[in-house]
Amino acid sequence: MTKAELFSQIKKKSSFLCVGLDADINKIPKHLLKEKDPIFSFCKEIIEETADFAVAYKPNIAFFEALGTEGWETLQKVLELIPKEIFTIADAKRGDIGNTSKLYAKAFFEKMDFDSVTVAPYMGVDSVTPFLEFDEKWVILLALTSNAGSMDFQLIKDEQGKPLYQTVLEKSQSWGSDENMMYVVGATRGELIGEVRKVVPDHFFLVPGVGAQGGSLSEVAKYGMNSTCGLLVNSSRGIIYASEGTDFAKVARKESEKLQIEMKDLLEKYL
Amino acid sequence: MTKAELFSQIKKKSSFLCVGLDADINKIPKHLLKEKDPIFSFCKEIIEETADFAVAYKPNIAFFEALGTEGWETLQKVLELIPKEIFTIADAKRGDIGNTSKLYAKAFFEKMDFDSVTVAPYMGVDSVTPFLEFDEKWVILLALTSNAGSMDFQLIKDEQGKPLYQTVLEKSQSWGSDENMMYVVGATRGELIGEVRKVVPDHFFLVPGVGAQGGSLSEVAKYGMNSTCGLLVNSSRGIIYASEGTDFAKVARKESEKLQIEMKDLLEKYL
Numbered sequence: 110m111t112k113a114e115l116f117s118q119i120k121k122k123s124s125f126l127c128v129g130l131d132a133d134i135n136k137i138p139k140h141l142l143k144e145k146d147p148i149f150s151f152c153k154e155i156i157e158e159t160a161d162f163a164v165a166y167k168p169n170i171a172f173f174e175a176l177g178t179e180g181w182e183t184l185q186k187v188l189e190l191i192p193k194e195i196f197t198i199a200d201a202k203r204g205d206i207g208n209t210s211k212l213y214a215k216a217f218f219e220k221m222d223f224d225s226v227t228v229a230p231y232m233g234v235d236s237v238t239p240f241l242e243f244d245e246k247w248v249i250l251l252a253l254t255s256n257a258g259s260m261d262f263q264l265i266k267d268e269q270g271k272p273l274y275q276t277v278l279e280k281s282q283s284w285g286s287d288e289n290m291m292y293v294v295g296a297t298r299g300e301l302i303g304e305v306r307k308v309v310p311d312h313f314f315l316v317p318g319v320g321a322q323g324g325s326l327s328e329v330a331k332y333g334m335n336s337t338c339g340l341l342v343n344s345s346r347g348i349i350y351a352s353e354g355t356d357f358a359k360v361a362r363k364e365s366e367k368l369q370i371e372m373k374d375l376l377e378k379y380l
Numbered sequence: 381m382t383k384a385e386l387f388s389q390i391k392k393k394s395s396f397l398c399v400g401l402d403a404d405i406n407k408i409p410k411h412l413l414k415e416k417d418p419i420f421s422f423c424k425e426i427i428e429e430t431a432d433f434a435v436a437y438k439p440n441i442a443f444f445e446a447l448g449t450e451g452w453e454t455l456q457k458v459l460e461l462i463p464k465e466i467f468t469i470a471d472a473k474r475g476d477i478g479n480t481s482k483l484y485a486k487a488f489f490e491k492m493d494f495d496s497v498t499v500a501p502y503m504g505v506d507s508v509t510p511f512l513e514f515d516e517k518w519v520i521l522l523a524l525t526s527n528a529g530s531m532d533f534q535l536i537k538d539e540q541g542k543p544l545y546q547t548v549l550e551k552s553q554s555w556g557s558d559e560n561m562m563y564v565v566g567a568t569r570g571e572l573i574g575e576v577r578k579v580v581p582d583h584f585f586l587v588p589g590v591g592a593q594g595g596s597l598s599e600v601a602k603y604g605m606n607s608t609c610g611l612l613v614n615s616s617r618g619i620i621y622a623s624e625g626t627d628f629a630k631v632a633r634k635e636s637e638k639l640q641i642e643m644k645d646l647l648e649k650y651l
Contacts, residue, residue: 175486177456209443216446234528254477263502
């Protein structure tokens with residue numbers, strides 16, 4: 110998918126919502142466990158009910174990988190369910206030396222047909238660029254994550270006082286462009302999103318941490334939005350596990366619509 | 381596997397060789413392509429011929445993942461072929477927020493029965509510790525890798541002049557112990573292995589980069605060996621692709637034996 114196509118979706122739906130498919134067999138409604146493939150049934154209903162309000166879906170690959178080969182089959186089937194105009198993110202946090210990263214890229218971009226994959230930066234340029242060699246496919250590079258451990262290394266300042274995440278942003282900008290690279294920027298620190306936006310004016314950010322992890326959507330929009338929106342805000346648990354009953358998909362619909370309405374206002378305010 | 385059991389294998393075989401199973405469908409001998417599962421057949425012959433000289437096998441997960449669900453089935457079958465007394469490494473470079481890392485850990489330690497998995501440190505403590513909660517299972521944390529891109533971030537000095545890889549080593553030592561954590565330390569910089577050894581006296585290092593990538597085995601042993609050897613030196617291409625003919629496994633045997641003989645001398649010299 111191109112950046113223009115993504116932005117077009119955002120405008121059409123007045124939404125920059127990404128629904129995270131953290132499909133956990135221990136958390137999905139119990140009535141689904143009698144289905145042949147409970148995770149597939151769960152994702153299918155979630156997608157059907159939220160597709161009107163979402164511009165992206167982000168399957169968390171670990172949740173499928175943990176189920177073994179059957180999990181990979183389920184992931185493939187789930188991916189095929191997602192309407193073509195919606196951006197898909199393989200949240201896999203991959204990254205290895207060149208020939209190996211190329212194989213991960215093939216797994217997600219050719220064997221499966223994801224639009225993007227999340228990649229960890231620690232191994233540097235040759236672990237990231239193999240993912241950038243595919244037309245209309247995207248790398249979403251970890252910059253500033255929303256977990257507690259993000260403080261361990263990402264905020265370490267170098268001899269010039271520059272935090273590591275900023276060096277990641279600066280160096281990686283020359284590896285790709287805002288047409289094939291995005292950044293993961295956690296929502297739990299509103300003002301830091303503004304710092305990141307100064308360094309990276311044009312790129313999209315994938316923003317986790319809104320909702321369950323405590324981030325504020327209005328802060329994210331205030332500090333992070335740019336002229337092509339530039340934001341995909343992810344919500345997982347707050348949508349997909351909003352109800353444990355047979356009404357889970359309808360409740361997910363309501364929760365995603367609530368976010369979309371809030372996003373519509375923010376788009377009108379800042380775009 | 382415990383550290384004592386690993387060291388016992390090293391002494392028994394006079395070897396600290398890890399054979400990297402980078403089983404690439406485009407590189408394996410052509411005559412195998414007529415087999416039902418060429419990658420499995422390739423790995424089977426390699427393992428049978430090199431098991432006398434190897435104390436560890438390291439399947440590169442990307443090579444299996446790139447083949448889709450069939451690849452995961454092949455990986456499971458390959459893992460089952462490896463003799464129980466040999467240490468197994470899922471070279472997967474995983475790492476995500478806590479609940480997700482726990483699922484990756486389950487995938488490699490429960491769904492499959494790997495002894496260890498390689499993990500990327502960028503997301504910090506809560507992305508690593510979920511892997512440490514399994515008895516006799518190991519995290520092998522990326523510290524200083526052997527690729528060109530390792531220069532991009534791993535060598536960045538902080539305000540006290542300490543390179544990032546050293547902070548990774550120092551902080552992560554409190555997350556686990558030398559009984560459940562190892563470090564990836566590339567061989568392409570002999571003297572740097574000595575620097576790492578000073579910071580981490582007791583942990584095992586997984587050392588890539590010997591052979592094809594230009595690292596010297598004798599330098600690695602000189603700077604890196606400790607009283608329990610403390611080294612697993614990986615060779616992939618130099619062994620598994622030493623011949624493209626029907627004799628590939630026999631040639632792999634010879635190449636691994638060559639390394640084992642060199643390792644025997646080094647163990648006698650430094651242990």
